[in-house]
Amino acid sequence: MAAPRARTRRAFLRTGLAAGSLAGAPMVIPSSALGLDGAVPPSERIRVAGIGIGRRGEYDLGCFLQQPDVQFVAVCDVKEGRRSAVKGIVDKHHGTADCRTYRDFRELLDQKDVDAVLIATGPNWHGLMAMLAAKAGKDIYCEKPCTKNIAESLILRDTMRRCGTVFQAGTQRRNLPHYAFACELARTGRLGRVQRVFAHPGGMRAETSGWLAEEPAPDPAAADWDMYLGPAAWRPFHAQTLADGFNFEKGGGLVGGGVLEWGSHCVDLCQWAVNDGPPPVDYAPPVDGQLVCRYANGAELIFREKDWIPLGSCPVRFEGETGWVEAGDSGKLVLSSPELMAGRKVEEIGGYPATFHVRDFLDCCRTRGKPKGNADAACNAHIACHAANVALFLGRPVRLDTETWRFVNDAEAGRLRSESLREPWRLGS
């Protein structure tokens, strides 16, 4: 008799009850369940679960909970404290005790009653987790930055296409009217032929997450270090690393961070301004505080830290032959000429709220359309940032072929195009 095959944790879960999946019946049926007060009946709501809901994730969660057609059904986190806290927020909102908690996101993805997931784990996990969620048939709202390198960006895009997933990168600014108007001016030729688009990187320093001195690891039930590490190369437990999910493995590899922090927002808008075509082909390291990239048509994408009109964070500027526009998170626009407004009223919404972006995502979950921060757009914007980071790290120009997605005649830059994942994780399939 053949020995039984070693069963993985996941195989066991298919046949057994998943830990944490038991939900008690609600003690009180809120009126929203009955479709009263203008609420959407539960049967018509989009069932959303959250993974890695920390500080930023709580803000996103709030935007989701504002929507009448959302039922938040579960939360997953490697830290028990976060699981409890987020469950508390969700249960209070829905007036039930039904929000399920999971430590292992794969158990959550196995749940048939989850339609969509909010991924806010920190950049170490964003791309890989999004791909695994897509494979599980879930739609995805994924915080930025969404990928760690060029190869991961392409695999993310291809995975979302293959799986038919509605994917929204958490870059939210495409759904803010003043930014949308600025991009429209550029895209529709109102500024003349676009010559330069400017992005604020929010820092231009490549760095790597290191290996800190080993500390006693906590009980995995309290904080699952192995799952926190996920695809990042192994290192011993250190409390500071666990606490710094915002920065851990940001951008990954040897070129982490860099221009990605605000770049993933600003370049996304710049890409929209040039009609979401392929990213630039040429990238040069910074000179006098400016990192200049060049599109195939000669237009420039310029990362710069200074010389902005004070319009708030994540500013962008688009310059054409006949005019220019600059916009930032204050909600305000500055134009080279008032005639560019052409009588349009553009609502000034400051503070970059994600509410509209979440609404766009949910609408597309129903129509199966492409939200504004879709995977194709996110892929190109992230590749631009990653390629810029390669030039920044190497301290010399690089050229990217935007058909093969390889650096041209540059084996050294090519080695920074991807990075291995820690076992057992892998991208794609």
Next chain:
Amino acid sequence: MKAKGRLVSCGRHAVRAAIVPLLVALVCDAAINARAEGPAVAPQEQALLAVLRSETPESEKAITCKRLAIQGSPAAVGDLAALLANERLASWARIALEAIPGPEADAALRKAAETLSGRLLVGTINSIGVRRDTAAVGLLEGRLADGDADVAVAAAAALGSIGTPEAAAILVRSLAAGSPDREAVALASVVAAERLLAAGRRDEALAAFDAVWRADVSEQRRAEAARGAILARGEAGIPLLVELVKAPSKRLFNMGLSTARELGAGTGRDAGLAEKVDLALLGAIAAGSSAATGAGRAALVIDVLADRNAGGAGKAVQAALVDAASAGPAANRLAAIRGLGRVGDAAVVPRLLVFAAEPEPTVAAAAIDAVVVLPGAAVDREITSRLATADAKALPALIGLVGRRRIPAVAEIVPLAGHGDAAVRQAAIRALGATVDAGQLDVLVRLAANPRDDAEADVATAALAEAAVRMADRDACAGKIAAAIDAGSPRKNALLAIVGEVGGPRALAAVAAAARSGDPALADVATRLLGKWMTPDAADVLLALATSDAAGSYRGRTLKGYIRIARQFVMPEAERAAMCRKALAAAGDAADRKAVIEILVRYPHAETLAVAKEAVAAPGIEAEAKAAVAAIEAKLAGAAKP
């Protein structure tokens, strides 16, 4: 030995990284040499290999592995491969092994795969897949039946990534044989098929796609395969696309929708294929309206049609959308009306105007919105041509379209501002607000200055405000409105508010005059406007008002406005200090003086320090002034440090 830590500052965030003497080169080296692929090992690589071979801490070896990802050559493969069995360092070693080109790394990974087990074996197989090592296909085929399910799944994934015809065939055979890991095998088969298709091997790709579509696997996998098969077949894939769109399964239906947005769509699209896909979708809509799949689904398919044809649709699509918009379930009608706005042209305007007159408000609103977004001057002509003959019931909607589309039809609209029907008049005034240019502004000024009644007054004021703020010559615009105020308009307060929104020197002069006019209501409006003026030239006006005998109850407001300018605007510090000095002299209470003190601290400078010292003698703020002096001195001292 503990790894040392060094703070690597990065703007707002600090990352503690282990120090290695070579790590300094890692973050500072701007002249990393290109790897020479010759037999000699570069000195830098030799030094890195020495680290791996030494007793240095694992933390240093880990970072060394990352360094070798850039600088490693085949000479490094042996040392790196030795770490593949090390649970703590294997993942670091694979970073380099995946990056180093050449058959040596492939061979090392294959060799390791023969002896490793568990997660370490999975990782090694993953790296084989990333490197797309075709020589590993046989090894991977053997692992498909591994006793460890995770290893078997990894092997399947690696075969998919390699994506050769041989690899794909292995996967398809495994699927047909009923692999216990058929979900993973199915996914890998789809990935392999995509690789084959990209390599131009269409028939082999289709064999894999079709195998998964027919297999006993999850709907998600089958849907992915169906998408691939449809896109690979092009026109011949349309029947399968229709099958998806008609499928009772929500997952398959959803994949049908997203695939329909891809097939024959986008840049460089094949017009012939696109038209065939559109016709097939139209057929599915017709079937969906009466089939068990329901009206809601038909509405979604209509949305897809609109997405596919945004910017202009063929006659068949346009006609079908008109039909769907004309009758049937509400969801379909609304989707079709929205769709017409995206794909239609002037020819659909008459039908949309009929819908716009329907009593159901959602239908009417959707129709209006659709006409608003239709492109082209021909649409404008369709609308304006009806103005002369439309009745009072239809006119408001038509006039509204003129305004929303910003059609330059002022000559046609002006007479309608005097129409006998109030709704028509108000619609006309709103439209003028959106369309008048500088030469036509007088029309709106007259309407806003002397409205027929209160309802019209509000509409006219809003319309004038909308027009005024877009005028390029602000001074001319402000002058016209100010003239109406001076002429004794009963709406002078509202007009003055518009002047304030316009801004500029002429507007400032008009508002200043109003503040000094002696008219209490006008002065109230004027001083409020001055208090939030957005240019610093209002400062002198505000100070003059605050210190005049006639300031009265507006002294505090105007002084606060003056203080705000000193606080908010960019200006030479000497000028700011002078303003603060004047504000302190004019201030009537301690609260205003304290507000000035806060400005001094906010802008630490020799000039503001001098004012702070003077302020120590000002009544009621001695303590705050002394604290300000200390704070400013401290800030200046801190700024002076090297």
